[in-house]
Amino acid sequence: MTKGLLTGTIALALLGAGPRAQQPPQPPPSQQPAPPPQQPTEIETTISGEAGAPPRLAVPDFIALSSDAETVAVAKTIGQVLWDDLNFEREFAFIPRDVYTTIPKATSFADVPFDRWRELNADGLIVGAVQKTATGFHVEMRLYNVRTRQAVYPRQYDGAANARLYAHTMSDEIHKSQRALIGVARSKLTFDSDRDGERMNNSVQNRNIKEIYIADYDGENQRRVTVGRTLNITPRWSPDARSIAYTSYRRGGANIFISNIFVGTLEEVTKGDKVGENWLPAWSPDGTKVAFTSTRDGNPEIYVANRDGSGVRRLTNHPGIDISPTWSPSGTQIAFTSDRSGSPQIYIMAIDGTGLSKKTSESYCDKPTWSPAPFNEIGYASRNGPGYDIKVLDLATGHIRQLTFGEGTNESPAFAPNGRHVAFMSTRSGKSQIFTIASDGKDLKQITRTGNNEKPDWSK
Amino acid sequence: MTLRQGMIVCAMVCAGAVACGKKTPPVARPAPPPPSAPATPARPPAPPEPINEPTIVPPEPVRDDAISSASLDDLNKNSPLKPVFFELDSSDLGPTGQKVLDENAALLKRFGTWTVTIEGHCDERGTAEYNLALGERRAIAARAYLVSLGIPADRLRTVSYGKEFPFDPGHDEKAYEKNRRAHFVITAK
Numbered sequence: 087m088t089k090g091l092l093t094g095t096i097a098l099a100l101l102g103a104g105p106r107a108q109q110p111p112q113p114p115p116s117q118q119p120a121p122p123p124q125q126p127t128e129i130e131t132t133i134s135g136e137a138g139a140p141p142r143l144a145v146p147d148f149i150a151l152s153s154d155a156e157t158v159a160v161a162k163t164i165g166q167v168l169w170d171d172l173n174f175e176r177e178f179a180f181i182p183r184d185v186y187t188t189i190p191k192a193t194s195f196a197d198v199p200f201d202r203w204r205e206l207n208a209d210g211l212i213v214g215a216v217q218k219t220a221t222g223f224h225v226e227m228r229l230y231n232v233r234t235r236q237a238v239y240p241r242q243y244d245g246a247a248n249a250r251l252y253a254h255t256m257s258d259e260i261h262k263s264q265r266a267l268i269g270v271a272r273s274k275l276t277f278d279s280d281r282d283g284e285r286m287n288n289s290v291q292n293r294n295i296k297e298i299y300i301a302d303y304d305g306e307n308q309r310r311v312t313v314g315r316t317l318n319i320t321p322r323w324s325p326d327a328r329s330i331a332y333t334s335y336r337r338g339g340a341n342i343f344i345s346n347i348f349v350g351t352l353e354e355v356t357k358g359d360k361v362g363e364n365w366l367p368a369w370s371p372d373g374t375k376v377a378f379t380s381t382r383d384g385n386p387e388i389y390v391a392n393r394d395g396s397g398v399r400r401l402t403n404h405p406g407i408d409i410s411p412t413w414s415p416s417g418t419q420i421a422f423t424s425d426r427s428g429s430p431q432i433y434i435m436a437i438d439g440t441g442l443s444k445k446t447s448e449s450y451c452d453k454p455t456w457s458p459a460p461f462n463e464i465g466y467a468s469r470n471g472p473g474y475d476i477k478v479l480d481l482a483t484g485h486i487r488q489l490t491f492g493e494g495t496n497e498s499p500a501f502a503p504n505g506r507h508v509a510f511m512s513t514r515s516g517k518s519q520i521f522t523i524a525s526d527g528k529d530l531k532q533i534t535r536t537g538n539n540e541k542p543d544w545s546k
Numbered sequence: 547m548t549l550r551q552g553m554i555v556c557a558m559v560c561a562g563a564v565a566c567g568k569k570t571p572p573v574a575r576p577a578p579p580p581p582s583a584p585a586t587p588a589r590p591p592a593p594p595e596p597i598n599e600p601t602i603v604p605p606e607p608v609r610d611d612a613i614s615s616a617s618l619d620d621l622n623k624n625s626p627l628k629p630v631f632f633e634l635d636s637s638d639l640g641p642t643g644q645k646v647l648d649e650n651a652a653l654l655k656r657f658g659t660w661t662v663t664i665e666g667h668c669d670e671r672g673t674a675e676y677n678l679a680l681g682e683r684r685a686i687a688a689r690a691y692l693v694s695l696g697i698p699a700d701r702l703r704t705v706s707y708g709k710e711f712p713f714d715p716g717h718d719e720k721a722y723e724k725n726r727r728a729h730f731v732i733t734a735k
Contacts, residue, residue: 293711317710320675333678338663339705340678363706365678379679381686386679407679423676429635430676452673467673474673497673511674541674 141209144181144232145169148214148225149192156247160223161216163249164256168212170304171257171271175506176524177264181206195228200235208232212260222246227256229264239263250306268504273303274545275509276311276321276330277520281537286316296540298332298345303502303522303544305533311347318343320366323545324373331355331367331376342367342378344393355395356380368411368420377401377411377420388422390437401439412454421445421454421464432466432479445479453498457505457525465489465499465508465525476510478525489527498541501525509533509542613657618732626653627662627730630688631723634671637683639691643728647688650730651695657735664688665729666706667713669722674708681706688728703733 147165150158172178185206192198192213203211214227222245229239241259243252254271261269280294298321301308312318314336321332324344334343340363342355355376356364362381369376370390377390383400386407391398402408406426413420414434419441421434432446432454450469457463462481467474473495478487490496494514501508502522507529509522520533520542533539613626627650630643639647654660666681685704693699713729714721 296710317707319710335705335707339703363678363682363704366675381682384686386682407676407683409679410675425676430673450673450676452676472671495670498675 140177140179142181142207143172143178143210143212144186144203144206144208145172145212146186146189146191148216148227149194151194151215151217154218157216157218157223160247160249160252161214164214164216164225164253167250167253167304168214168256171253171269172260174271174304174529175261175265175267175269176529177261177267178210181208195226198230198235200230200232204232210238214256219244223252225252229260250302254302270303270502270504270507270544273503274300274323274327275303275305275520275533275542276300276323276545277511277534277539277542278319278321278332279310279534279537279539281539282310283537284315294538298330299539300330300347301520301533305520305531308534312345320541322367322369322543324369325371325546326373327545331369333365333367339363340365342376344376353394355391355393357395366410368413370413371415371417377413379409379411388420390420401435401437403439410453412456414456415458421456423452423454432464434464445481450474451477455499455501455508457501458503459505461505461525463501463505463525465501467497467499467510473513476508476523478508487525487527489523489525500543502544503546507544509544511540511542614735618735621732621735625730625732627732629730630684630728632684632726632728634669634722634726635680637680637687639687643688644691647691648695651692651697654692654697654701659735660732661701661703661734663703663705663731663733665711665731666704666708667711667725667727667729668709669725670709670712670717671722672709674710677708678706681708684726684728 145165145168148161150161169180169183173180189202190199195213195215198211198213200211209232211230211232212227213230214225217224225243227241228237230236231238239260241256243255245252257271258269261267277299278296279299280296282297284295286293286295295315296317296319297310297314298312298318299308299310311330314334317335319333321330323330328348329344329346331342331344333340341357341361342364344353344355346353355367360382364378364380367376367378373393375390375392377388379386380389385405386409387403388401388408388411389398390401401420402424404424404426406424408422408424410423411420412422417437419434419436421432423430424433427444430450430452431444431448432451433442433444435442445464446466448468451466453467455465457465463478464481465476465478468477470492473492474497475492476489476496476499478489480487489508490512494512496510496512499508499510505525507522507524509520511518512521515532518538518540519535520539521530522533523530613621628646630639630646632638632643654662664685666683666685668677668681672680682704685706689702689704692702709725712721712725713727714724
């Protein structure tokens with residue numbers, strides 16, 4: 087990614103056949119077609135921030151081209167969510183929102199007050215307009231070079247009235263085109279939660295069940311996706327974000343299930359009387375296999391099976407506990423937790439079980455999460471005395487970076503699909519809640535607030 | 547043997563009676579040879595005919611009746627099978643745990659139709675993930691000990707709930723002690 091440069095193209099879009107953007111909100115983002123190729127560039131525009139600083143952007147509320155309440159609300163939401171989405175990755179500096187009220191609002195692309203934005207040192211300005219259509223909304227967005235007043239990145243979108251998805255799509259496209267960054271604005275989180283207060287069937291004592299939930303990366307649109315009336319925990323997104331594998335006790339013991347959440351079907355990866363307990367599924371990067379921990383041979387060991395449960399292979403063979411498998415981004419290695427040294431520590435092995443290598447030597451480490459390229463890092467929870475903190479190990483240098491510092495206990499880290507953030511569980515606000523934090527330890531953000539929410543995973 | 551001894555005893559008794567009847571002065575007589583074993587009566591005296599009919603003893607103690615008649619839910623709420631507690635990060639039974647399991651094994655032998663699920667539980671100081679395995683190890687340890695006492699393995703299922711179902715929601719050592727356990731649930735009787 088080219089830092090400090092805002093490189094864009096004037097897409098000489100054929101306005102009539104302008105890019106039909108993603109179709110929000112259902113089917114899910116993963117089904118959305120790839121963005122149409124941009125037209126060949128005829129003019130290249132380069133904007134740089136001052137003295138190599140990141141470009142300073144302003145993202146005022148979008149213009150509502152009609153005055154009905156729905157259009158006004160959609161226009162306002164898109165602008166605000168887009169601001170949040172772009173701010174999340176810290177690729178741009180931002181003119182503070184509270185200043186926007188002092189700038190006259192544009193009513194169309196024709197009366198944008200460029201001079202006023204220039205006075206505030208804006209390098210780039212995003213102007214958008216929202217128009218109601220028969221089926222939803224038509225949204226036009228232009229990223230301007232404030233000095234030249236050129237629209238360096240104009241886009242148009244049509245779809246249903248899902249304001250947030252327009253903003254998320256724009257953010258991902260702006261990050262990709264301007265910063266060569268795979269954004270995460272359309273990614274989703276999954277986690278387990280007892281928020282509904284339901285009780286386990288045939289319960290011996292008063293037991294809160296847990297179900298699997300999903301949410302947008304920013305915590306919006308939290309929805310439940312399982313109805314097991316039992317304990318459903320440790321969800322993991324499939325690489326195509328169409329399915330969630332998780333641990334369910336619906337058969338009595340713990341087994342690995344897959345919910346195809348946009349189809350409504352259920353698959354069983356581990357089934358039968360002879361499979362022992364099975365926990366903590368982890369998808370291979372190509373989505374064809376699932377690694378998990380099983381006691382089918384009498385002791386917790388790591389296994390890999392095909393998605394349909396066939397072809398089970400055992401990878402570890404040690405009387406200690408081996409648990410918490412996670413795949414390397416290339417799918418050639420698995421990181422996991424083993425207490426074979428006397429306490430739980432992080433290990434790496436090849437997918438055939440060879441080449442074992444111990445990676446941590448601390449008091450107690452668990453739940454490795456392997457970052458995507460270009461990073462080569464493993465995040466994990468490390469015991470700090472009374473609780474745990476999230477740490478990140480750089481595999482190339484051996485350097486360990488600490489992201490949390492003893493505020494409550496902090497467990498179950500999961501990298502964002504671009505490796506720039508980590509989702510985790512923390513008790514810092516009382517109950518167990520999901521948080522995200524930048525992988526340098528900045529920008530902590532609370533995602534859940536109701537009930538106990540644990541063991542997050544971030545879609546690819 | 548018994549018959550022969552009986553005859554000897556009988557002969558001695560007859561001889562004595564004859565001697566007394568003749569009222570002859572006592573004379574020194576050789577003592578009879580001591581019996582090789584303490585004299586045992588030929589057969590116990592016939593018991594007196596019972597006047598009352600014997601009381602019928604219930605086949606099982608009253609307490610067992612309560613257990614037998616209780617529903618599974620009631621049984622499990624106040625279970626006669628006691629939980630086994632563990633040290634932090636450990637799945638070792640220890641002498642206390644073995645004693646509890648000895649008593650549980652006796653009950654399981656008496657109620658030979660019961661099937662039981664042994665739940666492994668952990669306190670919140672382990673991670674959610676590792677605790678799933680640690681809880682299982684606790685359940686497996688309890689199960690293996692019961693099997694060693696002769697309880698058929700197919701009557702004992704194990705399941706681990708890690709730290710998902712704490713018995714005490716507190717955040718202190720008192721709560722942790724209660725939550726590190728192998729808990730017994732009767733699933734059929």
